[in-house]
Amino acid sequence: MRSPRTGLSVLVAAVLALSACTSSESGGEPAASTAPVTVTYAHEQEFQSYNNNTSEQSSVGNAVVLNQVLRGFYYYSPQGEVAPDDEFGTFTKVSDNPLTVKYTVDPKAVWSDGAPIECSDFVLTWAAQSGKWPAFQANGNAGYDLARMPQCNPGDKSFTVVFNTPFADWNSLFGDGEVLPAHVVERESGVPDLIAALKADDEAKIKKVASFWFSGWVFKPGQYDAAVSPSAGPYEVSAWEAGQSITLTANPKWWGTPPQAKNIVIRFIQQDQQAQALQNGEIQVMDPQPNPELLGQLDKLGASATVTTNDRLDWEHLDVNYTRMFKDAAVREAFAKCIPRQTIVDNLIKPLNPQAQVLESRQLLPFQKGYATLAATGGQAYDTVDIPGAKKLLADAGRTGLKVTIGYQTPNPRRASEVDLIRDSCAKAGFTIKDGGAPDFFDHMTKGDFDVALFAWSGTALVSQNQSIYAADGGTNFTGYDNAEVTAWLKQLNGTLDERQQLALQQKIETQLWKDLATIPLFAFPGVLAVAKNVQGVQFNASNNGLTWNADRWSLAG
Structure with missing residues (x-):
C-alpha cells in the first residue's frame, strides 16, 4: 500500500493575530475527489529549468514546479527531514562496513513518454553530482562524492550503492528533482550508452553528456519542451504562458495515488500583489516572503482565508x-x-x-x-x-x-x-x-x-x-x-x-x-501561508522544496 504525501508530522504553526483567522481548515487529509478541479498558487519566481541541480539554475522557482513532476526515493517532510517516498520505490541500508544501500524502483515506474525509470537514470544522477567529472557543473556533490557508481545494468529496476566512507545523510541520495531521464540525455547528446561511456571514462562522450545535462534543459520563458522533459510524477507540465503562469496537469502515466486536482496552476505574481490576487479570487494559495505591509493586506481578508505563520528553514x-x-x-x-x-x-x-x-x-x-x-x-x-x-x-x-x-x-x-x-x-x-x-x-x-x-x-x-x-x-x-x-x-x-x-x-x-x-x-524569517477557505490539503513545508511538496493532495471543498 503506497502512502501519498500527506506529511509524516505536522509543523507547529502559530496563528497570526488576524481577524477571523484559524489554522485548522488549511491542513489535514482532504476528502477523496475525482472532480476535474483546478487549484491556483502564486509564486514570485518564474520557472527556468527542468534541471534544478546545476550551479546556475538551482532555485525555489524551479522546485515548486518540479516537486510533482520529478520524483525520487525521498522528499523533504514539513520539518525539512528526509521522508522516504514509497510510491517511487524503496531503499534499505544493507551494510555498515562498507556503507551499502540497496534501491528498488517501483516495477510500474515509467517516464510520461513511456520509457521505464531504470538503472541508467540513477547512474546519470550519480555521475552528474559526484564531482568526478566537473564538466557537469552541479550545484553540490555532498554524499555522491563519497559513493561509487551504482551497481546495475541498463534496464535494471534495482541497484546498489557502496560508499567509500561513512556518510551522515546516507538516506539523502536520488531524491525529488535529482533523478533525470538518461534516455533523453543519450538521445540528445548522441551518446547511446551512458553507462559504458562512464565506465570507460570516455572524456569526449562524457563532455557531450555533461553539456546537455547542464544546458539542454534551460528554457526560454514560455518554451517548455515536453519531448526532452518527461514527467516521473503525478503531474506533467501542460502549458506555460511567459511571465504569467505554468500549468501542471495530471500525468496519465503516473502509477501511484491519483492526484486530487486535475490541474495545479502556478501564477507568477510579485509578493506585494499576491494578497490582492487572493482577495480577488485570482489565486487560492500563497506563501510569499513576509513583511509588515503584507500582514496588513492579509488582515483585510477576514474570514475568506486562513492565515498562519510557520517556522521556516x-x-x-x-x-x-x-x-x-x-x-x-x-x-x-x-x-x-x-x-x-x-x-x-x-x-x-x-x-x-x-x-x-x-x-x-x-x-x-x-x-x-x-x-x-x-x-x-x-x-x-x-x-x-x-x-x-x-x-x-x-x-x-x-x-x-x-x-x-x-x-x-x-x-x-x-x-x-x-x-x-x-x-x-x-x-x-x-x-x-x-x-x-x-x-x-x-x-x-x-x-x-x-x-x-x-x-x-x-x-x-x-x-x-x-x-x-x-x-x-x-x-x-x-x-x-x-x-x-x-x-x-x-x-x-x-x-x-x-x-x-x-x-x-x-x-x-x-x-x-x-x-x-x-x-x-x-x-x-517566518513563513506566511494564506489559503482560501475552499481549499483543502495545503500544508506548509519548512524546507527548500517549497509549498507544492504535497500539491497532489490539494483539493477544493464541496
Whole structure:
C-alpha cells in the first residue's frame, strides 16, 4: 500500500493575530475527489529549468514546479527531514562496513513518454553530482562524492550503492528533482550508452553528456519542451504562458495515488500583489516572503482565508565578494560592524514574529536543536553597531571612500528597506552604499558579479547541506571564499554519524566563519501561508522544496 504525501508530522504553526483567522481548515487529509478541479498558487519566481541541480539554475522557482513532476526515493517532510517516498520505490541500508544501500524502483515506474525509470537514470544522477567529472557543473556533490557508481545494468529496476566512507545523510541520495531521464540525455547528446561511456571514462562522450545535462534543459520563458522533459510524477507540465503562469496537469502515466486536482496552476505574481490576487479570487494559495505591509493586506481578508505563520528553514544574510574589495579582512570587519542587525530585526521582522532575534549561526536556526551552542561562536561581536570601530579599521587599513553596491532580486519591499537601514548606518562609517536591486540579480550573483549579495538560503535539516556553500569547491560558493580548514571540516562533518561529534565540528566551522566573515547572517524569517477557505490539503513545508511538496493532495471543498 503506497502512502501519498500527506506529511509524516505536522509543523507547529502559530496563528497570526488576524481577524477571523484559524489554522485548522488549511491542513489535514482532504476528502477523496475525482472532480476535474483546478487549484491556483502564486509564486514570485518564474520557472527556468527542468534541471534544478546545476550551479546556475538551482532555485525555489524551479522546485515548486518540479516537486510533482520529478520524483525520487525521498522528499523533504514539513520539518525539512528526509521522508522516504514509497510510491517511487524503496531503499534499505544493507551494510555498515562498507556503507551499502540497496534501491528498488517501483516495477510500474515509467517516464510520461513511456520509457521505464531504470538503472541508467540513477547512474546519470550519480555521475552528474559526484564531482568526478566537473564538466557537469552541479550545484553540490555532498554524499555522491563519497559513493561509487551504482551497481546495475541498463534496464535494471534495482541497484546498489557502496560508499567509500561513512556518510551522515546516507538516506539523502536520488531524491525529488535529482533523478533525470538518461534516455533523453543519450538521445540528445548522441551518446547511446551512458553507462559504458562512464565506465570507460570516455572524456569526449562524457563532455557531450555533461553539456546537455547542464544546458539542454534551460528554457526560454514560455518554451517548455515536453519531448526532452518527461514527467516521473503525478503531474506533467501542460502549458506555460511567459511571465504569467505554468500549468501542471495530471500525468496519465503516473502509477501511484491519483492526484486530487486535475490541474495545479502556478501564477507568477510579485509578493506585494499576491494578497490582492487572493482577495480577488485570482489565486487560492500563497506563501510569499513576509513583511509588515503584507500582514496588513492579509488582515483585510477576514474570514475568506486562513492565515498562519510557520517556522521556516530560510535565513537572510549578506554575502561579501572575496574577489573584490572584501578580500581585505579589515574591510569585511568594518562593514560587519556598521550593519544594524538588531534594528533590521526590530523594524522588519518582529512585527511578524515578536520572538524574532538576530541570527548568530549559519548552520542551525533558533528553533533547531544545538543552535545555542553555535550561537556562542562569535556573532555577538556584531550585534551592536560600532561606528568608531568601523572607522578606525578603515583608517588603519588606508581604505576610505569605499563604494559598495548591495544587490538583491527585485521587487522585494523588505530587502529594499534592509538596504536603506544599512546605507544610513554604514554611511556614518565612511561607506557609500548603493541599492543594486534588480530583477536579474541572481544571474549576476551566480557568476560572481556583485559586491554584496542580500538573499536567503532555503535549506533542509541535513548536516551535509552547507558543503556546497562554504567549501572551496562548492557548487553554490559564489563568493570565492576559500578556507582549507573549513573545507576539510565540512567533508569530515559529512562522514560523522554521531550527533555530538557533528555539533562539535559545526562549532569549529561556525567559529571560523565568524572570523572570516564570509557571510553575515541577519535573521531567520517566518513563513506566511494564506489559503482560501475552499481549499483543502495545503500544508506548509519548512524546507527548500517549497509549498507544492504535497500539491497532489490539494483539493477544493464541496
